Amino acid sequence: MPVAATPGLLKLRHHQFGRQTTFGTAVAAKRRYPFSGTPDIDLAWTDPEVDGGSIDPIAAPYREAPELTASLNAPALYYDDLPLMLGGVFGDDASAAGAGTAKTWVHQPASLTADVFDIFTYEFGDDVATDEFQLFDGVLETLTITAPEGLGALSADMSWRFGSVRYEGATESALQPTPTVPTAALTVDSAGVPVYLGNAILSIDSAFGDIGTTPISDALHSFTLTITQELDLKRLANGQGFDLSGYGRGPRTIELAMQFAKTTDTVGVGSESDAWFSETAIERFVQIEFESTAFAQTAGSPDIPYSWQLRMPLRYYTREDGAVGNNTTITLTGRAYYDADLGYPFRSDLVNTLATAGL
DSSP: OOOOOOSOOGGGOEEEEEEOSSTTOOOOOOEEOOOEEEEEEEOOEEOOOOOOSSSSOOSOOEEOOOEEEEEEEESSOBGGGHHHHHHHHHOSOOOOBOSSSOEEEEEOOOSSSOOOOOOEEEEEEOSOGGGOEEEEEEEEEEEEEEEOTTSOBOEEEEEEEOSEEEETTOSSGGGSOSSOSSOTTOOBOTTOOBOBGGGEEEEEESSGGGTTOSBOOSOEEEEEEEEEEEEEEEOOOSSOTTOOOEEEEEEEEEEEEEEEEOOTTTSSTTSHHHHHHSSSOOOEEEEEEEEEEEEEOOTTSOOEEEEEEEEEEEEEEEEEEEEETTEEEEEEEEEEOOBTTTTBSOEEEEEESOOGGGO
């Protein structure tokens, strides 16, 4: 007689997201992502601090505002998965331009005003249908993109924050997911195109008008881009239980750490290390551009390459010495700032095949 596998299979976990149009209203997921990790759902059950005539608790615990987060990892970063991450951390309701196969996504966060938030519904579970979670009103607090030594695929670490949660196993109907989860018929893209450091060109210039014109050759080993958005969590009593009412934007930090071989561009007089060592902050204008050799193709149309261009004005803060193999290296870490001539602190131009409806 056949024996069924024990339910709750690790490899049957899924991570599904969909962009919402209204705060407080979950939506069906649009895409399943190749992520790992789990949500952290802390309902903040708390014992009252009372004199109850007992060494052990007697009085019933009560709930406080929950902490709803998820630390997720993308071991390989794919071009079509980037709009979720960039929208989650920057917002601004970006949409894909382009009528053909190629879709262009532009993210240029505002500094002098506050962009709207892009908020997302997240579905998490496995093969046990009664143990599915739906978290919504989600935004990214931190996004870290790492380009590794060895020119391989970039990876991403995400720290998500959510405003509300529903559970398929809840007795009370108000605490059950709406719409039904998990959204059916979603699978991870089997033909995703990774972003490789080996397809990147780094340029660093001294003037905003020259950005992207001076390649730094034979120097970049790896880099880490970390974007952090501080949030104010707004909790207002409107009969909605513990659901969050909204977010406020705090300070944002965009930090780029680049590990370099020692070349005339990176050490010595007139180098990037020289710019770091100056008594006054030296403006650097950085561009990192990726172009894949993979192609998206539609019948009757030309091949269109995947590409991603990052631009930012940068000022260096720290330098660290290290090594790769038997050669010494330096790591320069800088932070982006708002540059009035460029009109932005950071700009991403991404060409992939994901339509707006797929986000």
